[in-house]
Amino acid sequence: MQIRGLSVPVGALCLAMLVSLAGCGGGGNGGPGAAGPNPFVITIATKNATHPYFGQGDPVGLVVDGVQGGVINLTIGETYMFIVNTPSHPVYFTPDAVGGAGFPGRITTGVQNDQITSGTITFTPDNTLPAQFFYQCGVHDNMGWMVMLSP
Ligand SMILES: [Cu+2]
Numbered sequence: 001m002q003i004r005g006l007s008v009p010v011g012a013l014c015l016a017m018l019v020s021l022a023g024c025g026g027g028g029n030g031g032p033g034a035a036g037p038n039p040f041v042i043t044i045a046t047k048n049a050t051h052p053y054f055g056q057g058d059p060v061g062l063v064v065d066g067v068q069g070g071v072i073n074l075t076i077g078e079t080y081m082f083i084v085n086t087p088s089h090p091v092y093f094t095p096d097a098v099g100g101a102g103f104p105g106r107i108t109t110g111v112q113n114d115q116i117t118s119g120t121i122t123f124t125p126d127n128t129l130p131a132q133f134f135y136q137c138g139v140h141d142n143m144g145w146m147v148m149l150s151p
Contacts, residue, residue: 039081039120040072041065042135044089044143057098057142062086062135069145072135074125076151082121089137090115091144093123099136099144107133125149 047054047061051068054061064070074080084091092114094105103115110124115138129149137143 038078039083041083042086042091044086052145053142057100058137058140060089060140060143062089062091062137062144064135064145071145072147074123074147074149076125076127076129076149079122079124082123084116084119084121086117086137088117088139089143090117090139091121091135092138093133093135093147095130095133096136097134098141099134099138100141101139103138106138127151 041064043063043066044060045063045068046059048068051061053069061068064072082091090103092099092103093107093111094103095107096105098104106114107129108114109128110126112122113119114121114123131149133147133149135144135147
């Protein structure tokens with residue numbers, strides 16, 4: 001691979017990206033990289049008008065990599081990490097557009113360590129999942145937003 005006149009092995013480049021950007025997209029063995037950043041960082045903030053659920057459900061919303069209610073783009077078969085720091089708002093995945101009390105519709109396929117407010121969720125979505133679903137809080141309504149899953 002040629003970069004600025006330097007010949008760099010792809011593996012070394014990937015390692016460098018891990019250090020500088022914290023992301024190789026999980027696309028090991030020369031496969032395609034992830035559609036989005038990896039890991040994702042999920043935090044909370046009082047909703048403003050940029051959140052898709054502003055004025056609906058809980059006044060606090062989930063924030064993805066600094067974007068209120070940001071869309072999470074994933075690719076089937078890739079492994080993703082979600083670094084969660086959402087005190088009092090346990091994060092999970094669901095086809096339910098609202099989420100809220102009792103973790104309705106909780107997706108468990110390929111998911112490890114969800115329902116947390118601090119720590120890391122690991123998720124390897126497979127082709128049994130819908131093309132669109134949601135990340136939400138399992139206590140309050142309408143805190144998260146959409147996950148788009150690509151083949
Ligand atoms: Cu919540």
